Amino acid sequence: MTTDTQPRAQWLGRWGFVLAATGSAVGLGNIWKFPYITGEFGGGAFVLVYLACILAVGIPVMMTEIAFGRRGRGSPVDAVRRVVRESGGGSAWSLLGWMAMLCGFMILCFYAVVAGWSFSYLWKMLTGAFAGATGDDMVGIFMANNANPLNLGFWSTLVVVVTMLIVGKGVQAGIERSVSWMMPGMVVMLAILILYGAFSGGFGEAWRFLFSFNAGSLSSEGMLAALGHAFFTLSLASGAILTYGSYLPARASISRTTLSVAAADTLVALMAGLAIFPIIFANGMSPGEGPGLIFMSLPLAFQAMPLGTLFGILFFVMLSMAALTSSISMVEATVSWLTDNKGVSRRTAAWGTGIVLWVVSTLAMLSFNVAADWTLAGRHFFDWLDYLTSRWMMPLGGLGVALLAGFVLKSELMRDELGLSPRWYALWLFAVRYLAPLGILVIFVDALGIARVEFGLHWRWLLGLLALLTLVGELASPRLRRALMG
Numbered sequence: 001m002t003t004d005t006q007p008r009a010q011w012l013g014r015w016g017f018v019l020a021a022t023g024s025a026v027g028l029g030n031i032w033k034f035p036y037i038t039g040e041f042g043g044g045a046f047v048l049v050y051l052a053c054i055l056a057v058g059i060p061v062m063m064t065e066i067a068f069g070r071r072g073r074g075s076p077v078d079a080v081r082r083v084v085r086e087s088g089g090g091s092a093w094s095l096l097g098w099m100a101m102l103c104g105f106m107i108l109c110f111y112a113v114v115a116g117w118s119f120s121y122l123w124k125m126l127t128g129a130f131a132g133a134t135g136d137d138m139v140g141i142f143m144a145n146n147a148n149p150l151n152l153g154f155w156s157t158l159v160v161v162v163t164m165l166i167v168g169k170g171v172q173a174g175i176e177r178s179v180s181w182m183m184p185g186m187v188v189m190l191a192i193l194i195l196y197g198a199f200s201g202g203f204g205e206a207w208r209f210l211f212s213f214n215a216g217s218l219s220s221e222g223m224l225a226a227l228g229h230a231f232f233t234l235s236l237a238s239g240a241i242l243t244y245g246s247y248l249p250a251r252a253s254i255s256r257t258t259l260s261v262a263a264a265d266t267l268v269a270l271m272a273g274l275a276i277f278p279i280i281f282a283n284g285m286s287p288g289e290g291p292g293l294i295f296m297s298l299p300l301a302f303q304a305m306p307l308g309t310l311f312g313i314l315f316f317v318m319l320s321m322a323a324l325t326s327s328i329s330m331v332e333a334t335v336s337w338l339t340d341n342k343g344v345s346r347r348t349a350a351w352g353t354g355i356v357l358w359v360v361s362t363l364a365m366l367s368f369n370v371a372a373d374w375t376l377a378g379r380h381f382f383d384w385l386d387y388l389t390s391r392w393m394m395p396l397g398g399l400g401v402a403l404l405a406g407f408v409l410k411s412e413l414m415r416d417e418l419g420l421s422p423r424w425y426a427l428w429l430f431a432v433r434y435l436a437p438l439g440i441l442v443i444f445v446d447a448l449g450i451a452r453v454e455f456g457l458h459w460r461w462l463l464g465l466l467a468l469l470t471l472v473g474e475l476a477s478p479r480l481r482r483a484l485m486g
């Protein structure tokens with residue numbers, strides 16, 4: 001069965017796509033990861049680089065993925081195959097679709113564990129498990145929560161089941177309906193938390209920490225982390241945005257929707273920082289605490305404040321919802337591929353995917369207890385999933401998407417889909433041809449240990465390289481196109 005016989009599902013409401021894509025983008029990445037890496041890499045300078053990466057790489061790649069989805073009207077595998085075929089390219093490019101689908105699936109396998117932390121902390125807040133706990137107790141609680149596989153497994157299983165229940169209901173009745181109340185609810189909760197933070201006494205310090213640019217704290221590692229996080233936080237190269245784009249009505253403007261999603265995502269990350277850091281500073285804690293930042297220090301801080309339990313509950317409800325609206329987008333690609341190609345119903349596809357997902361995520365969950373010693377090259381299974389997806393598959397996928405759109409596809413195709421004015425189109429083309437690929441290559445060069453990229457010193461070199469690449473690329477582009485046709 002293919003979608004040719006049956007019109008593909010589409011978002012029902014005007015806001016359907018924006019809400020769902022924002023729901024996908026806004027997640028643990030914004031509320032858990034962004035504050036803690038910002039803390040680790042020193043604040044304002046990191047934030048500035050992150051914003052630049054969103055603008056220069058994230059937004060152009062996101063537009064491209066949505067355009068692929070809408071033009072190809074299918075899962076990443078089918079959509080990429082169709083757009084490439086339309087331009088006379090080879091079938092090898094559909095590997096890009098396979099990798100994206102696999103990447104979304106792999107991310108969910110470890111994401112379910114972190115989302116499970118959030119669910120279990122909500123439960124702990126509700127049952128008063130943190131009452132009277134000290135800082136050391138918090139570390140102990142976090143470790144104890146991980147140590148028992150039945151406990152931790154219960155929560156990650158719950159995440160998988162709820163995700164599959166929503167996805168199994170379909171694009172409109174499941175995904176669109178759930179995000180249409182979870183997203184506004186989340187924003188309200190976040191706003192309340194910021195107000196709360198504003199009165200906690202640490203707001204000014206938090207503001208300075210996030211927004212004062214101190215070039216001295218710029219490290220090459222921080223800049224690489226900023227670029228990697230731009231991919232993760234916008235849900236790129238993992239099939240999520242592309243598949244959601246395949247349900248986008250033909251009239252919707254891709255550039256406008258992309259800008260709304262990216263702006264909302266960035267805003268929520270900054271808001272999360274403004275909600276979390278005041279509490280941290282007001283309680284004399286360090287912002288550079290690492291992944292435990294929200295799970296170890298926040299509950300402690302909440303305990304010490306008036307109405308803290310109530311706000312703690314609010315916080316973990318919000319975090320759990322943010323995680324769910326992201327997790328549903330990670331499997332939508334696989335479910336859509338199964339229903340389009342294997343003639344199974346959406347429900348069957350969802351539960352089939354769910355079972356495999358449950359097995360793999362359980363293995364990831366065991367990395368925190370039973371299988372903590374099963375490491376390969378110093379990483380356990382959970383870390384491998386995270387490392388492979390965010391360090392390799394997402395940047396590689398992003399590179400592929402950018403080169404495919406920039407050099408291989410017929411230019412009318414993207415021009416049609418994007419509907420940009422000539423000047424914006426030229427800017428987009430420059431971004432996908434040169435800016436994004438160079439940025440991504442820099443990550444790889446650093447990741448492979450070929451060279452440490454010291455941006456602080458080498459930015460002139462990088463600009464020069466960009467100019468050179470642009471010159472050579474523009475001269476050679478017909479030839480490049482032929483070479484990349486595959």
Ligand code: PHE
Nearest residue numbers: 025027028029030233235238
């Ligand atoms: N963007 C999500 C977040 O910030 C994570 C995500 C990655 C979602 C890949 C979908 C696909 O938490």
